Amino acid sequence: MAKRHVEYGKSLLQLFEFDPEYRHLNHGSFGAAPRDIRKHMRHHQDLAESRPDSYIRYEYPVILDECRAAMAKLVNAHVDTIVFVPNATVGVNTVFQNLTWDDDGKDEIIYFSTIYGACAKIVDYVVDSTSGKVSSRAVPLSYPCEDEDVVKAFHSALEDSGNAGKRAKICLFDTVSSLPGVCFPYEAIIKACRDAGVLSLVDGAQAVGLVPIDLDSLDPDFFVSNCHKWLYVPRSCAVFHVPLRNQHMITTTTPTSHGYVPQSGSRFNPLPPSKKSAFVNNFEFVGTLDTSAYVCVKEAIEWRERVLGGEKEIFEYCHALAVSGGHEIASILGTEVMDNPSHTMSKCAMINVALPLDGEDRSLEIQHWIMRTLAEEYKTFIPLKEDAGRVWARLSAQVYTDMDDFIWAGQTLLAVCNRVKRGDASQTHTEDS
Template structure:
């Protein structure tokens, strides 16, 4: 696909050298980590198993401080505003479930946020006095300015009721950069807490948390930073840390209210932690987990710097590959790409699949697929991509059509996009012929 700098050339050969995909497998959905990071993970796991108790109790907290400092520098944040959680969903749940809601409060969220987070909002509406409000946004038809108008309009409509607003840095499906900086500023203007889902964030786009001045943000290191599962960063601005009464799950670092403490006496070795503040202490040890992935952050950052030539080279290559791969897929499908400006482009290619859906059955023909069957179609496409073509592309039903999101990365090249798009085109032909119905009947 091209050389980024000096002798560093990304693409399939680079992937075969540094990553661990089995021969013939082409990934086009989520990230992976290289052999160098795998070796670091195994080294940590071996060290843990050599003396598990001492490592978990004494060594891990010290190593974790180093990791937090590295990630804080990478994200341009203060180190005591950054802790490690297993993934973005857990981090966002920690934030949302700690907030105390009263009757009349509302949680606003932009339509299209990650499904598990939308359901977390639904759960809060079931179990607390809060109500939810969805900010309508059509990813296919609307632009940033319309989103911002709808965002402000919602905050005006529910003046002094919206306590928190949830939005993405990069929407997952389709994959595009959101105007999260302007949304965060709008939250500040209205006195609303901003909760930013940056699951697709670190390693994919620049994040400057000091300049952003968000209230809460979480970002996955295992998607695009080349860190093993499970490792994510939870950022909580100092001004809001008093709101985080407990980690999830509640840990040894939890400090009960004084009237409870008076009736009990806590004696625990974990109380001796030298963590700089109660918020950091709570998230330092939340139970027995695999301590290896977070401690691989130094190796991942070193790989990106020395082997890949730095952040700019990684992102430039991936964005160029996504743009070229998108054009190739559009030509193969005979459809269209998501209409976005270059400023909103990240390392994703978004292309509409050549399938027509309708709310009506089209005179018994198969030229239009009933919308009610969209789930069956989606299931067939994803399963057959894996089983028949040994690849995977993320697909979602958005605004009346199925859209594919191809993810570009340094271990891929244009021929891989051609392979994935050709596979999808063949599968779409099968769908148009009604094969998804046959497959569903056989499975039933």
């Protein structure tokens, strides 16, 4: 492993492009790309502008293949199973758009109640658009819970599905859930899906760069993960992995473009001929989009190794800071951190802390007031989510943050919660109405 040349903490802020007055405590939503990586992206945008045809048709595919190879090495996957899409939501949409459903109306989609909202709506759309051909079943989860409880809940849902005369076709689940930001036992659920003959669709939106991923060992049926969150790739870029055995299922991109091979015969394709697999070729060019973020993947992976010392050091620092920082905030607020006794829920760089709010102060309107107030008055943002009758704040640890940021966050959250108790939020809501 390369020795990192800088110390983690505030000294690294100079490597990013944050407003000096802004504290970025929410890396988990939109990520952040270092200045050098954004410079690399702009260089490729300039190349595309200087000679569009030459770059887009002939140079870009070669660079893209290098980035696919770098990503394949990082996640331990065959390079021909790796392509890029704009974001994890597009990847999940792509899988559901390509699946075929049985006419007997028994096919069922299994998902967990902690699913990301946009992905839940993808499931809703499939159910709505198939006119009863497909149904869905939510697996209820209540945090905190142990990993084995999640697996038991999955098996219970499969049993309920069968008893209802349904056939579980595919299960959609996280690696690290978004809100609250906790680790999900995806390894165990992938195996449980395989044993039950159910397709596994892993929404790893928060995975790459946040937790170690070994796709060869995991062997999911479909996996997608944003690179623009934790891997320092500029927005928008996600890795989409489909093992060779399942690539025949993915016949079109989202949207359909030149790579699609129609059953009725061939159509004219203005792009250069390619000897790459149908799957790889399909995703190489999906209309005229700005895919300059895709060609930053290799550079970002190398930058993390060269400047920061590599994945292991990044993970260890961010995880330790998230855990210790979360407990510091909980101490300031007089509340607690969301975790289970085995601490598997907190094995990442995000931590969830309960806010000292009760009754009507937990309303969705109050939560939105707090988040907007943090953004407008305190120059930060901390996402909130109610779970099990409590409002939880999710904070992200990063190489450019340190304990001082978490102490400040705790003091700021306490001040804002005190304002809520004084009625400031209710008064503002009344005035806005």
